[in-house]
Amino acid sequence: MRYFIEFSYNGKAYHGWQRQPKASSIQQTLEDAMSTLLRDKIQLVGAGRTDAGVHARQLFAHFDFDSKLEKAEVVQRLNAFLPEDIAIKNITEVSPKAHARFDALERTYEYRVVQEKDPFATDWAHYVHLPLDMGAMNLAAAELLNHTDFECFSKSNTDVKTYVCRLKEAKWRREGNTLIFTITADRFLRNMVRAIVGTLLDVGLHKSSVDNVNSIIKSKDRGEAGVSVPAKGLYLMKITYPETLFKLHG
Numbered sequence: 001m002r003y004f005i006e007f008s009y010n011g012k013a014y015h016g017w018q019r020q021p022k023a024s025s026i027q028q029t030l031e032d033a034m035s036t037l038l039r040d041k042i043q044l045v046g047a048g049r050t051d052a053g054v055h056a057r058q059l060f061a062h063f064d065f066d067s068k069l070e071k072a073e074v075v076q077r078l079n080a081f082l083p084e085d086i087a088i089k090n091i092t093e094v095s096p097k098a099h100a101r102f103d104a105l106e107r108t109y110e111y112r113v114v115q116e117k118d119p120f121a122t123d124w125a126h127y128v129h130l131p132l133d134m135g136a137m138n139l140a141a142a143e144l145l146n147h148t149d150f151e152c153f154s155k156s157n158t159d160v161k162t163y164v165c166r167l168k169e170a171k172w173r174r175e176g177n178t179l180i181f182t183i184t185a186d187r188f189l190r191n192m193v194r195a196i197v198g199t200l201l202d203v204g205l206h207k208s209s210v211d212n213v214n215s216i217i218k219s220k221d222r223g224e225a226g227v228s229v230p231a232k233g234l235y236l237m238k239i240t241y242p243e244t245l246f247k248l249h250g
Helices: 026-038 071-081 134-144 192-204 210-219
Strands: 002-009 055-064 086-094 106-114 167-175 178-185 234-240
Touching (some): 026 055, 026 071, 071 086, 106 192, 134 167, 134 178, 134 192, 134 210, 178 192
Parallel strands (some): 055 234
Antiparallel strands (some): 002 055, 106 178, 167 178
């Protein structure tokens, strides 16, 4: 039987989602805990991967297990077993062909920027003390929706077949002293969101312009885009699936 597991995590102590030989990862921590509790080798296939230090409010993975699970009990036992920076939200039985990565329709990220020094935001947001022109940043963000090839925002030497991503949303909003950038697309390239935010912050600082953003995207050159902002301000917020995926088993 195939199951989807929904979880969230604070990524500060981890080198990202993906299992690595000599570094702590979310995938390894989850797989080890589940294998111990279920007394079977559990292998997770994630909906995507986050880089070192990035957080997730919602992420899904699928796994196969021969027996029927008492899902609520497994969730409770896993949460008691896992470290405090990883939380299991739900386990759902799905079709044997359901796939956490390939069935995902959209992914939504947020990036948080604070404008005043705040010791309580040190690990959770990027501090920019200079004034930012949010109107200009939103004009530049809107221009992103006119493009589909985002090679200029991709990490160099990334083994991907296409740089095409279809954006649905890209905008800034203010909540108190925090500026929050929200971006939704069918897929994202490695480092893409952090490079986009760095480029938009250049616009907000009047180091760049909306026209420059268009030129950067057309250049397909990572060296033309802004610097990647720190991982600590980035949150994977939501994965969207077809409604039927979670209704197959009532």
